[in-house]
Structures are given as structure tokens and as C-alpha cells.
Amino acid sequence: MINGIRNVDPAIQEAVRQAIATTGYVPNRAARSLVTRRTGAVALVLSGAGDDSAPSPILADPFFGRVVSGIISFLRPRGIHPVLMFAESDASRAEVVSYLRQGDADGALLVSTHAADPLPAQLVEAGVPAVLFARPARPVPISYVDVDHRAGAALAADRLVELGRRRVATICGPLDVPAAQARLAGFQDAMARHGHAFVPYSEGGFTYDSGEQAMERLLDGHPDLDGVFVANDLMAQGALHALRHHGRSVPGDVAVIGFDDSSAATACRPLLTTIRHPVEDMAAEMGRLLLEHVHEPGRAPTSVIFEPALIMRASA
Amino acid sequence: MINGIRNVDPAIQEAVRQAIATTGYVPNRAARSLVTRRTGAVALVLSGAGDDSAPSPILADPFFGRVVSGIISFLRPRGIHPVLMFAESDASRAEVVSYLRQGDADGALLVSTHAADPLPAQLVEAGVPAVLFARPARPVPISYVDVDHRAGAALAADRLVELGRRRVATICGPLDVPAAQARLAGFQDAMARHGHAFVPYSEGGFTYDSGEQAMERLLDGHPDLDGVFVANDLMAQGALHALRHHGRSVPGDVAVIGFDDSSAATACRPLLTTIRHPVEDMAAEMGRLLLEHVHEPGRAPTSVIFEPALIMRASA
């Protein structure tokens, strides 16, 4: 009755509501959860390398906030709350699995920063409903959302060609992560379609510094380059600095395109033209998929791929 | 017995352990929580302005990740997990309060980005154990941790004077937030002690763009300035850009000191000299204080103030 299901005398209903309001009654969720076998919580687990004492650098990345934001926007209206967890070591991974098995949360949303993360497989094995942020490096029967990295990279290639750039290079991410591979391959393929068979590249680690250094290397080997696609905005920011340092104007001498449309893209000058990674929408979709699995345990894994978009600003 | 409290025949203990290991038994926390009246969860609430649909911009700030990191490092070894919540509107604040009263979490860690946030007072009224990240703008009998903003600003002033800078200005944060006020006042006082009675200042909003604009205004009114203290690193990054744009070298023409020692401080060139805000340590201390209140309900509010430190890099 307290849930307003049965039809009761309206006067009584009102009286009860009054009582509730004055008493400040609130149902106890532990008790409810004990019988319904649902907690109204999902684990948001950040899984990466590194050790447990110093949680992964993903926290320093504005990307993390966007994921959280998207997840919350979907979960909150449904009365579900995310519980934050890290899984950087075997011990903490085991803890996460046991937490989920204890029924402390109804499922897991997993953002993995490391290529060969064993957690997805462990979650599947434990029979825990789970959804990943990106396609797992090794095939695992699990749901995930992802962005079409190749298509995004192709957008960048098209733009560079449209601008008439002919000596184009790229700074890619760590090649053991699938997303970095896909962005590089997508860019190379698209440039090939435009008649550029060979595209020099330099590998970075998705950080500001690594972007700066990769740009230095590129400039070393190809001082005449006039366009560069950088696999994320943070590295692009670093690349911008290296270009300025070497007297190149952007976009005059060299056009630069980033990837992500993160806050870094507007925290540099010139403002960065970039490929929008719809992180918030993707995170919300993770929530949706997870609830599907929670409510329908047998459900087969699904993947949802999002389309990126070119965001034109000043750098290209 | 399963908790290993009573002394049982070791052989039996071993047998049970075996059984547990093979069966994969895990205790159910909802059931335990029902009787112990403890959940093993605390709410991490981000409270700010803005509307619920687009969670606060604090998420885009690397500061958020540092807070989370510090909190987790303290909570995890104790088997406690943070539940993420936003409170941007009256409705969501009410939801947070009711969540806590439902006993869904043992207490709240509150990071407020807005000056006159009513949530701290509401939490106190509801009798919920809570700890704030910074001193509340309006006095509320509640525990909090903070950094000595005045002392940090004084460190910056001392450094600028030590460098022989004589035409010094400052970019402060929004003056309705106590921390911004304290940094400004601390800087002015310290400069006064060094014989500089008047320090021009320009107000920003703690964002990159606002820092850039504030620097423009300062340069407009005081083209000969040779040192500037900026109330956070993000604004300092923007200020750096404005200075470069106006042909000033850093630190040659103008020395720049930021505040926070956030990731922005190393994602700009020259590397930013700044005041270290020990966010992670403070966040961990919040956890400690909260557990104290949880275990000892009557406890009087406490505050813990941390000392900032000057981090010397290239900009000053």
C-alpha cells in the first residue's frame, strides 16, 4: 500500500501520506533488497594497470568525468546509483567480482584502460551482468558500446584532404589498445583512398607529453609536413605546443585535428578541430544495456556502435 | 564462526574454508546490513549549481578525479565503497537526504562547488554523518577539511618578491566562494607585508577562458606588470596563453604562479610553478573523519586544515 498499488480509500491514503510526511518515514532499502534480490546499485568499475595505492591515471583525464556524467544522467531518473570501484590488481579484481557476487550491486559498468584486462572474462564467468565501454581486446561474450573509430579517423582524413594538405602524418595511441589501432588504420585507409599510399606515423601514449614528443619526432623526419591527425585531444595539445616551439603556425603551416572533443580541445589555442566522441551518450547507453541484462538474465550480449562527428574549430 | 571469531577445531575450520572456496560462498550484505544497521557504503555527493540533466562542470575538472582517488585510497582498504551522487537542484538534494536517511549509505562526503549550498545544513538537520571538502560559506556545525588558502597565497607572494618582481597583480576566483576570497586576501596581505600596499586584481571563474580574459584585462590596465599570481592552474593556463599572445615571455617578462598543482600545471609550457593543494590527502582525511562520525554518532564537528606547498617549475 505504501507503494500506492492497491486502491484504498482516498481519505485514508491522505492520512497515511500525512503520517509519512510528519514522521519522516522512509523505507529501508536493505530490507527490501533482501527480499527482492535487487539493490538499486550498479558498480562503475575503472579497470587499468598500475597499483592499487595510486588509482589509475584515468582519473586525471576529463574523459572520466564525461563517462560518469553520462551514466548518472541515465541512472538517476531510475533511482539507481553507481558505486565507484577500481580494479588495478588481481587482488582488487577479485574483490570486485566478489562484491558483485555478494549481490551488493546488480551489475557492472566497466571502463577498461588496459588492453588485456582479464576482468571482462572474469565477470562473464561469474555470471555477473556487465557492459563494457569499448570492445574488449580479446573476444569475450559480453555487451559493449563503442564509437566507430575508423569512421572518425576517416572524417579527419577527408577534412585534411579537403584543405588541400598533401604531406600528412598522424600521431597514434598505444598500438596495443584496439581503439588506437582502429584510429590509425582508419586514417591510413582513408588517406589511401585519397591517393596517399603512405602516411608516416609516430606512436604516443595518449598523454600531453607523449603527444609533444611524437610531434617532435615527426617534425624531425618530415619537416615539411602540412597536416597531422592526432589520436586524442590531449596529445594534440602537446603536438600544438611542439609545432609552436618549432615556429610552425597552426593551421597556416600545419593543420591539426584531434580526437575526442574533450575539454582539452577548448583549453588550447588555436581551438582544436577534432572528432567528437559521444562519450556521454555512450555511457548512458551502457546503463540501458546493463538494465536489460539485469532484468532479463539470459539475454545475449549486444554491442552498440556510435557515429563520431567532425567538430570544426580553428586548427584545421 | 564464519567471521573467524570463535575458536573452533582447526580441522573443521579448514574443512569449512574448503567448502567456502569450492562453493564460492559469499555472505549477503543486504542481510547483514539489515541487522547491523551499517551498509559499508558512503555517499560521495557533488553539489553545485546547474540543472540535473547536465551534471556540474566539476566533472570536467581533473580536481574531481583527485578527490575520488584520495577517497578511494582510504576507503577501499576498509571495505567501504563510495556511491556517486549529484545534487544540483532542490529535488536532487531532497533525494540525497532521503537516500541517506533510508540507510542506504552510512554517511556523506560532500564536495560543494557552489557558495551558498543548502545541502550541508540539510544534512546536519537530518542527523546524517557528513564531512565537507571545504569550509562552508555559511557557518554550519559540520566537519570539514580545507587547505590554508591564505598561507598558500602568501607562498606565492614570497616567491614573486624573491624573484625581484615589483609590479605584481593577481587573478582571483569568483569572490562569492570563500576559497577564492581567502586566496586573494592572503596574497594581498603578504604583498603588503613586503611593502606593496596595492595589488591590482581581476576576477575569473576558475576556467581556462576566464583566466585568459582576466589576463587580458590586467595587461590592459597594467602593461608593465612583471608577476602574476593566478588562483588556480586552469586559469593560469589561460593567462599563459594571453601573455604569449601579447608577446610577453614567461618567466622572463612576467613570472606566473598558479594554485592547485593539478594536471593543468604540467599540461602547459612553460611548466607552471604553483601552490600544491594536497587534494588526495584531504579527501582521505574526509573519509577518516566520516568514519569517526559514523562510529561515534554524538561526536562534535572537527576541521582539519592542510598546509599547501610551493612547487617550483619553470614559470616563476
Added chain:
DNA sequence: TTGAAAGCGCTAACAG
């Protein structure tokens, strides 16, 4: 010392 039993606050299945 060890085992049995009584709830914690709720939901769901059950009679009335």
C-alpha cells in the same frame, strides 16, 4: 563452549 531461536524491515504469497 556451542547450538537454537529471535528478530532486523520489507515483499509476496496466502487465506479470509
Added chain:
DNA sequence: CTGTTAGCGCTTTCAA
């Protein structure tokens, strides 16, 4: 349709 009752899985108290 409405009121009653039996657990959910644990901890804690109380007998044995």
C-alpha cells in the same frame, strides 16, 4: 479485495 503470515540471510542473544 483486504488483512495476515512466512520468510529473505544474517547477527545476536539466550539456553542448553
